[in-house]
Amino acid sequence: MKQTFFLSAALSVMSFGGFAQGPSQGVLDARYIQENYTKVEKQIPMRDGIKLHTVIYSPKDQQKKYPIMFDRTPYSAGPYGQENFKNSLGPSMLFAKEGYIFVYQDVRGRYLSEGDFVANRPYIANKKNKKDIDESSDSYDTIDWLVKNIPGNNGKVGTWGISAPGFYTTMTAIDAHPALKAASPQAPVTDWFMGDDRHHNGAFFLMGTFSFLSYYGASRPEPTPDHAASFNGYGTPDAYNFYKELGPLKNANDRYFKGQNKIWNQMMDNPDYSEFWQVRTPVPHLKKIKPAIMTVGGWFDQEDLYGPLKTFSGIEKNKPKSPNHLVMGPWTHGSWTRGDNSFLGNVRFNSTTGPYYRQEIEFAFFNHYLKGTANPELAKATIFETGSNIWKKYNSWPPADAKTKKLYFHPGGKLSFDEPSEKTDTYDEYISDPENPVPYTNQIRIDRGTDYMYEDQRFASRRPDVLVYRSEILTEDVTISGELFADLYISATGTDADFIVKLVDVYPSNAPDDSPITGTKMGGFEQLVRGEVMRAKYRNSFSLPEAIEPGKTTAVKFDMQDAAHCFKKGHRIMVQVQSSWFPLVDRNPQKFVNIYKADERDFQKATIRIHSGSGQHSGILMDIISPL
Numbered sequence: 001m002k003q004t005f006f007l008s009a010a011l012s013v014m015s016f017g018g019f020a021q022g023p024s025q026g027v028l029d030a031r032y033i034q035e036n037y038t039k040v041e042k043q044i045p046m047r048d049g050i051k052l053h054t055v056i057y058s059p060k061d062q063q064k065k066y067p068i069m070f071d072r073t074p075y076s077a078g079p080y081g082q083e084n085f086k087n088s089l090g091p092s093m094l095f096a097k098e099g100y101i102f103v104y105q106d107v108r109g110r111y112l113s114e115g116d117f118v119a120n121r122p123y124i125a126n127k128k129n130k131k132d133i134d135e136s137s138d139s140y141d142t143i144d145w146l147v148k149n150i151p152g153n154n155g156k157v158g159t160w161g162i163s164a165p166g167f168y169t170t171m172t173a174i175d176a177h178p179a180l181k182a183a184s185p186q187a188p189v190t191d192w193f194m195g196d197d198r199h200h201n202g203a204f205f206l207m208g209t210f211s212f213l214s215y216y217g218a219s220r221p222e223p224t225p226d227h228a229a230s231f232n233g234y235g236t237p238d239a240y241n242f243y244k245e246l247g248p249l250k251n252a253n254d255r256y257f258k259g260q261n262k263i264w265n266q267m268m269d270n271p272d273y274s275e276f277w278q279v280r281t282p283v284p285h286l287k288k289i290k291p292a293i294m295t296v297g298g299w300f301d302q303e304d305l306y307g308p309l310k311t312f313s314g315i316e317k318n319k320p321k322s323p324n325h326l327v328m329g330p331w332t333h334g335s336w337t338r339g340d341n342s343f344l345g346n347v348r349f350n351s352t353t354g355p356y357y358r359q360e361i362e363f364a365f366f367n368h369y370l371k372g373t374a375n376p377e378l379a380k381a382t383i384f385e386t387g388s389n390i391w392k393k394y395n396s397w398p399p400a401d402a403k404t405k406k407l408y409f410h411p412g413g414k415l416s417f418d419e420p421s422e423k424t425d426t427y428d429e430y431i432s433d434p435e436n437p438v439p440y441t442n443q444i445r446i447d448r449g450t451d452y453m454y455e456d457q458r459f460a461s462r463r464p465d466v467l468v469y470r471s472e473i474l475t476e477d478v479t480i481s482g483e484l485f486a487d488l489y490i491s492a493t494g495t496d497a498d499f500i501v502k503l504v505d506v507y508p509s510n511a512p513d514d515s516p517i518t519g520t521k522m523g524g525f526e527q528l529v530r531g532e533v534m535r536a537k538y539r540n541s542f543s544l545p546e547a548i549e550p551g552k553t554t555a556v557k558f559d560m561q562d563a564a565h566c567f568k569k570g571h572r573i574m575v576q577v578q579s580s581w582f583p584l585v586d587r588n589p590q591k592f593v594n595i596y597k598a599d600e601r602d603f604q605k606a607t608i609r610i611h612s613g614s615g616q617h618s619g620i621l622m623d624i625i626s627p628l
Helices: 002-016 025-036 093-098 135-149 164-172 206-216 239-246 251-257 262-269 306-316 353-371
Strands: 037-045 051-059 066-073 101-106 153-162 180-186 292-298 324-329 381-385 390-394 403-410 414-416 427-432 467-470 478-492 498-506 526-535 554-559 563-567 572-578 606-611 619-626
Touching (some): 025 037, 037 135, 051 135, 066 135, 066 164, 093 353, 135 153, 153 164, 153 353, 180 306, 206 239, 206 262, 251 262, 292 306, 324 353, 381 478, 403 478, 403 572, 414 467, 498 563
Parallel strands (some): 066 101, 066 153, 153 180, 180 292
Antiparallel strands (some): 037 051, 403 619, 427 606, 478 554, 478 619, 498 526, 498 572
């Protein structure tokens, strides 16, 4: 009995890791913050009299002065209360241990801040009085208060934020306060219609938007530390079935939101790229940026891949006098803040990309501009190239030596950089049925997740409503680095359609089974490198939609978002083309209507043709750095 007791006790300790391993790193970090920082909460007045709730953590050691790291968020500056501390401070705990003052603020109209919330509030260029406010002015007013009122600050401020806080970080750099020396918009929401979160190229991202706006768009009559609950009445673990049974988009309001969700209503009332959307992007205002900027994004970001690329390029085209950097790694949304980031799903990156970024790039960037440490000499663009799994540094993005080449679709499902020689019209076709849409993932799940960004695409390539084009086995590496554009010539029996184009890396049939997921067979693995959707009625203008003329060949060209990937010798390049990606993207009725008001009877089957001959050569335009 005694032996049994000791064995059980030993197994218990090993299982729970309590005595054998000691406190977790998270517990140690939380303890460090409480032992080394003080916390105060303030209501800081803006120029129009509205007060914004602001939480300030300052080092207890007041023997020296510290710079301020400032994060504005719609997702809560909590935990609230003098005795309740965050478990981590700053972009990473490197900052907390180095010694900074950390400031978190609930943006106007969220949580404990006063005022009305406006998602992606428009910038006002010519402010005429104190009532003309925006996120830039709220940032300016807050920074002005911070440097004048926080004891022990050195007069220098840095801002950072991920996703929506990334948008607010971008806004701090427009008409920036002189004390703002460095800003890092990370996965910044930049344009909710063109490519971030809610729409891509005019196509509505259904499941992510429905779930997110169920709480984000709910009303908040008065300041509160709480937020509305997210929708949880799915009644099934299968999103495909839930959204299929939902039917047309208008049913979401009829059944669930009941017209009470302000932001959802704005989506439904603004189906095209109208002024409503145009004034909400900061890109046209990224002029005369004075702070040093480091924009960060992930190649597998399921929410905001568009934002970092367009923010960087928007600043760059205005030739800023201050440093402007881009960092793109092999990451999902915000994942660079935690973990070692050495793999995603079945795909290994052969290095700990997260710690490298946090220590050598992010920490070094802010320390230099806010504490005067050595200049890390960051490249204009620090880019992780997947496939080859190496970091590359460029003096421009896209790289100056990249050449745009077209990868052509050929009859019979072939793919080549050689232009088709057919003199007559050739095409491949499929039937797109809204009643049987192509799933965006092979998984059964209710939340969107991240896996679809790098998932094996064999589940899709085996469907009859997905066209597949394959290259021959590559005899040398093909490396893309820069822009990707789908360049299609299509015809359809309907008057509208969606086009999803996916660029895929096909592994050799004898690829080693080196997946981090035990038991996975990697032979023939079809890794998604980039996938993007285009709603065809916006092919000529996102503001003025046009019907497709049935049977007439029409050009549809669209931005697939940048990529940096090496297709290795022995692999194949694949392109898949389909007309649904459900329920990631809402179903297109394939009829020229306002989809947000469409009825069930508007949804119809359509025959889709992708043309490849007689001068109408469909394919993908890609920036290539090897072979040239």
